[in-house]
Amino acid sequence: MVSYKEIKASNALINDTNAPRVAVFVGGTSGIGKFTVTALVATDASVRVYLVGRKSSEEHTRIFIQELHTINPKAEVIWIEGEVALLAETKRVCEVIKSKESHVDLLFLTAGYAPFGTRKETAEGIEVAQSLEYYSRMLFILHLLPLLGEAEAPRVISVLGGGLERTTIDLDDLDLKKPGNFSGIQAQTQYIPMNSMTLEKIANDNTNVTFIHSWPGSVNTGNVRRGLEPNSILAWFIWLILEPLITLFSFSDEESGQRHLFQCTSAAFGGRGVPWHGPPGINSQEQPENGLFLVNRKCSCTPNAKAMHLLREKAQGKIWDHTQEVLRPYL
Template structure:
């Protein structure tokens, strides 16, 4: 059910006592929704441990300062990685291993916008790697740390509720790519893979979120400073600030109703930023009937071999 801003602020205010020592990893935490959520979570929790992954070292250093000034009782680290390369994802997870005996929250926002296909490793579109394969690789690598937490959660912010009909011979978008198709394939694959992962890892709760329209550097980065600023300006009446988005996503990352299968929940959720269920039952039922959670996951494991 959709929550109000007052309700989620009240919930977030309970976290100091309820979740005093949360450990969280933000993949894409140097900017946008990832960064603002890391900062809000740091402020909401008594003694947080927060790891930030991103490429931009300058912004990585800035976010660490912002986290410290928000809550000086936390422990904060930045790890630089270009997550479009699975070997860098693996290296960063390997570095984190000794520090992550247990992980409560894996929060992922990597990926952006592009009007054309940009070929990356194994000739797969870079955005598709970031939106889908890299996020899945972080999950796969970090499952032991997540399973060691009392209430672990994976939150992937992308296009929850924007699932489409997908074709098995185009999962990697090599046969056909388009701006909307790229976003639709990645969103659909995240949703079905989460269902598979939730059934195989019943102690972990998985959320695929849609953030609404959020005022972040996204438009400027991908449309350039002039056109990006125009689009940003035009979207102002319907967009929310990064700071407010951080509050909503702190709520989604901690709210008790999105339970794992072990805790008698669904285990996998497709949600709007305010907690409203965005599951498109018709599409999801069709995808399940075609056994896509299993087929997509098999494709994912096969593609990991090609990308690693």
């Protein structure tokens, strides 16, 4: 466990030299992404941040950008509108960034929500939460890898459920399209190991980039109700019962932002970044070197060795092949 005191001390060392100078936040207009952007800008470092979000969030994001500029006039925050549940839109957003930048230091991915409602598909035929939490994220990574490769200490963070992988993944129906095969619980237990397996594969092929699959613990972002019918019984139950419980046991917005800023910058993960004098992080293959780090809510590495070994042996190749097939038209 990394104490909050240690995290704040580390983040206090962030400056123009070691801050991620160009950062892309997908899902940075609300929740953990927004908290982390705020923490990064508040370091007073000279950074350029791309905020990617839906058109419906543009108005309040403009206000948020003004607030960030007040906090740190040196920070440049750029809004890019994009419905990234659509892979064609994800590709378009990536092309915009690639046209403007020669390198990217940080790619921070948080778009998504708990899919507790009925199955809903995008116009491209992909379940919405799976597109946001998996396919779109992997497409962003694959498109921006050349720019990440040009950075001094590049880092990719996918916030979902690192360390919570289970081996119950359905390899015969990775997209959960078979009748009766989709539920909120099954979806999350499917999307989490898909993230970890593909991130590990990409990390192994790109050893100059640090990858983190983060489990944030309880943070009241409001996403638990997204995707539900507003006046449904389940939506009312979550609003009246579940969300107050989440709030009771949650990190504050500020602490969540600081903990994820630590993951964005500390040399605890991969040995590059803000100096770290504590024990080095252990990656998913239980090595103290670059690769994929499964990081829990206390910023400790949890290799989840038994599940990851079985997934690596039986599932990784199938997940990668399937992912390549889905993403190929957009690469």
